[in-house]
Amino acid sequence: MSSSSWMLDATTLPKLGCLGQGHHGYISLVKTPDGLLMAKKTSYRKYSDDLEKELRILHHFNSINFNIVRPTSPIIYYETMPVNVKICSIYMEIAPHGSLEDMMTKAGGRLPENVVGYCTLLILEGLKDLHKDGYVHCDLMPENILIFPTYTHGELCELKLADFGLAKEPNGPNPLDGSLFQGNPEYLAPEAVGPRRIISSAVDIWSLGVMVIEMLGANVGGRNDYLSATLSPMAWDFVRKCKVRDWEDRATAEELLSHPFANQSIGIPPLEMLPVPHCLTDGVVQGRFF
Numbered sequence: 001m002s003s004s005s006w007m008l009d010a011t012t013l014p015k016l017g018c019l020g021q022g023h024h025g026y027i028s029l030v031k032t033p034d035g036l037l038m039a040k041k042t043s044y045r046k047y048s049d050d051l052e053k054e055l056r057i058l059h060h061f062n063s064i065n066f067n068i069v070r071p072t073s074p075i076i077y078y079e080t081m082p083v084n085v086k087i088c089s090i091y092m093e094i095a096p097h098g099s100l101e102d103m104m105t106k107a108g109g110r111l112p113e114n115v116v117g118y119c120t121l122l123i124l125e126g127l128k129d130l131h132k133d134g135y136v137h138c139d140l141m142p143e144n145i146l147i148f149p150t151y152t153h154g155e156l157c158e159l160k161l162a163d164f165g166l167a168k169e170p171n172g173p174n175p176l177d178g179s180l181f182q183g184n185p186e187y188l189a190p191e192a193v194g195p196r197r198i199i200s201s202a203v204d205i206w207s208l209g210v211m212v213i214e215m216l217g218a219n220v221g222g223r224n225d226y227l228s229a230t231l232s233p234m235a236w237d238f239v240r241k242c243k244v245r246d247w248e249d250r251a252t253a254e255e256l257l258s259h260p261f262a263n264q265s266i267g268i269p270p271l272e273m274l275p276v277p278h279c280l281t282d283g284v285v286q287g288r289f290f
């Protein structure tokens with residue numbers, strides 16, 4: 001990457017489209033003068049602490065882990081918009097195939113089991129390093145897993161963890177009470193609510209189990225008897241290990257990496273299964289990816 005794209009004159013970059021919308025802001029597609037396409041994540045300035053933390057985490061893992069989205073600028077940028085609206089932004093590489101949620105929507109709400117196994121393996125690769133360094137994502141859901149093309153080892157796509165706004169840093173404060181999985185309570189590990197409120201890497205493993213259920217098209221609120229009857233024995237065994245109620249007995253990312261469910265060899269999603277955000281469809285935007 002050239003030094004000109006690393007230090008941006010953020011205010012002059014044209015906004016070419018919208019890549020996504022979150023609860024605290026939006027993600028837009030921008031292009032640098034030398035033709036590099038990037039994702040710009042913007043929120044109101046009152047959320048700047050979360051955005052600064054997200055950028056810190058992205059930088060921490062920039063050269064360590066390829067399954068965590070990469071930042072494309074070193075600092076957070078502050079701007080004042082018309083009518084004195086104060087915003088802040090960070091820049092990162094663009095996911096040309098959107099999010100896992102987009103892929104599920106495109107597939108009609110259910111992915112083939114071997115594709116889910118492959119996606120799970122890539123997510124576990126990201127979680128393993130995150131947890132090894134003492135971080136907890138705390139917001140693991142399909143919309144926060146981004147899809148990238150890759151042509152290494154004959155693979156077609158690569159998944160990366162994104163959206164670290166609620167993440168817990170080593171020795172950092174817990175996310176605010178009530179901030180996790182608003183509207184998606186099934187994703188929240190039981191020990192992360194109530195008076196004890198334990199936030200550890202096991203919280204992400206619980207969410208991963210729920211995500212696997214969702215990707216397989218089953219009911220995420222379903223009880224164990226329903227899940228054991230609905231999922232394949234291998235998928236159910238994986239989910240069961242993620243959803244152990246006692247967080248200290250829950251499997252770790254490292255352990256789950258060797259589970260047969262995450263090692264199905266023929267689950268690489270075919271090209272036609274990969275979504276493409278509207279603003280990136282052919283002919284609309286020309287440019288290079290990071």
Ligand SMILES: Nc1ncnc2c1ncn2[C@@H]1O[C@H](COP(=O)(O)OP(=O)(O)OP(=O)(O)O)[C@@H](O)[C@H]1O
Nearest residue numbers: 019020022023024025027039093094095099143163
């Ligand atoms: N780097 C990226 N490339 C392409 N699309 C992206 C990128 N980052 C985010 N998006 C899209 O934008 C959506 C929202 O992003 P993100 O979750 O980071 O925003 P947020 O404001 O933190 O959301 P929330 O408040 O709901 O957690 C994602 O689900 C994805 O569809």
